[in-house]
Amino acid sequence: xxxxxxxxxxxxxxxxxxxxxxxxxxxxxxxxxxxxxxxxxxxxxxxxxxxxxxxxxxxxxxxxxxxxxxxxxxxxxxxxxxxxxxxxxxxxxxxxxxxxxxxxxxxxxxxxxxxxxxxxxxxxxxxxxxxxxxxxxxxxxxxxxxxxxxxxxxxxxxxxxxxxxxxxxxxxxxxxxxxxxxxxxxxxxxxxxxxxxxxxxxxxxxxxxxx
Ligand code: SAH
Ligand code: MG
Numbered sequence: 001x002x003x004x005x006x007x008x009x010x011x012x013x014x015x016x017x018x019x020x021x022x023x024x025x026x027x028x029x030x031x032x033x034x035x036x037x038x039x040x041x042x043x044x045x046x047x048x049x050x051x052x053x054x055x056x057x058x059x060x061x062x063x064x065x066x067x068x069x070x071x072x073x074x075x076x077x078x079x080x081x082x083x084x085x086x087x088x089x090x091x092x093x094x095x096x097x098x099x100x101x102x103x104x105x106x107x108x109x110x111x112x113x114x115x116x117x118x119x120x121x122x123x124x125x126x127x128x129x130x131x132x133x134x135x136x137x138x139x140x141x142x143x144x145x146x147x148x149x150x151x152x153x154x155x156x157x158x159x160x161x162x163x164x165x166x167x168x169x170x171x172x173x174x175x176x177x178x179x180x181x182x183x184x185x186x187x188x189x190x191x192x193x194x195x196x197x198x199x200x201x202x203x204x205x206x207x208x209x210x211x
Pocket of ligand 1 (some may be wrong): 015016017019035045046047048049050053066070071072073074075100122123124125134141142143144148
């Protein structure tokens with residue numbers, strides 16, 4: 001199996017919240033961007049166990065790009081005990097808190113992507129305020145609560161270069177399919193005229209910054 005096929009197959013197996021058609025679309029679009037602009041600086045918000053990190057990392061490796069994979073690794077609200085997306089196997093037995101970092105590290109090591117994917121462990125808004133590097137690609141898939149998600153958009157999307165990609169996950173136009181915050185953010189990005197649609201697969205929206 002070639003390197004890319006190996007990584008996509010591995011990503012498909014990782015615990016997470018991204019169907020494989022969306023993962024492949026994430027890979028395909030990132031690959032295109034990396035071919036057009038190699039050596040780029042990319043960042044994802046929401047690493048969890050590394051599923052999207054491997055789809056994006058596979059593309060980053062091909063384009064000699066670096067993907068920063070940001071997460072505090074203690075889970076979103078819906079990942080906590082008593083919520084529908086809680087996975088008790090991800091709880092740290094020492095302190096009883098969710099901790100996805102060891103799982104993320106193991107998966108990135110298994111993928112041999114350590115030279116293309118680097119963890120940023122901490123709260124998104126704190127890191128954003130001290131992160132001055134322009135971004136060629138930003139993937140937003142962190143907390144989906146109103147304030148958290150809007151803060152991610154407001155603090156990070158402004159760092160995207162003209163020609164850079166803004167990719168948003170869990171965009172549901174119909175409230176029956178899921179929470180509306182990522183959709184509102186996506187709509188605002190496009191209606192502002194700053195971002196233009198590139199691709200749409202499932203709940204994944206790929207846009208490009210045009211000014
Ligand atoms: N992209 C992942 C899924 C991410 S789930 C995949 O493909 O599987 C959302 C993640 O966002 C969780 O791991 C959670 O810990 C993280 N998160 C939520 N709010 C955050 C914040 N304010 N700062 C950093 N990480 C956050
Ligand atoms: Mg998601």
